[in-house]
Amino acid sequence: MNNPAQDALDAFDVNSPELIRDIELETERVVIEEAELATMDNQLKLRKSALDESKKSLAMKMIENNLQSLTFESGLAPRVKTETKVYRQAGVAEERVVEWFRDNGLGGCIKESVHFQTQQASIKQRLAQNESVPPELFNVQEVPAITLGGKSKFLQQITTNKG
Helix, strand or coil, rough: CCCCHHHHHHHCCCCCCCHHHHHHHHHHHHHHHHHHHHHHHHHHHHHHHHHHHHHEEEEEEEECCCEECCCCCCCCCEEEEEEEEEEEECCCCHHHHHHHHHHCCCCCHHCCCCCHHHHHHHHHHHHHCCCCCCCCCEEEEEEEEEECCCCHHHHHHHHHHCC
């Protein structure tokens, strides 16, 4: 019978089956840990997506009921705000975006490409100055969002109540 572990021992003239077994067990632990972390990463992405949807829903409920902010006995204080999100239009090549940035005096922020956060900040600044951006390149959306004040106090209270 062919035994890879024994072949390794024979090839290197190592007389320590314990060493090989230790390496095998640690390798198994590493593989299991990587798999568990990948699963956790996927679960985290799903939870973040669900949390984003809940925040959007909360903001929409408040907007639909003309509520800008609330303060609860728990200390939580949701406030509605609007965030500007800018995305490259579907099908628009990054080169066109880079060219537009250069043509409009924003070339200083360009490296190899326009980083998403740099694009966001630069376009938001232009919009705040009432300067236009070409709709064929950028999809500008006003997205309802929420900020939650009082989280620390609230979390401290529920932690104290559990103890």
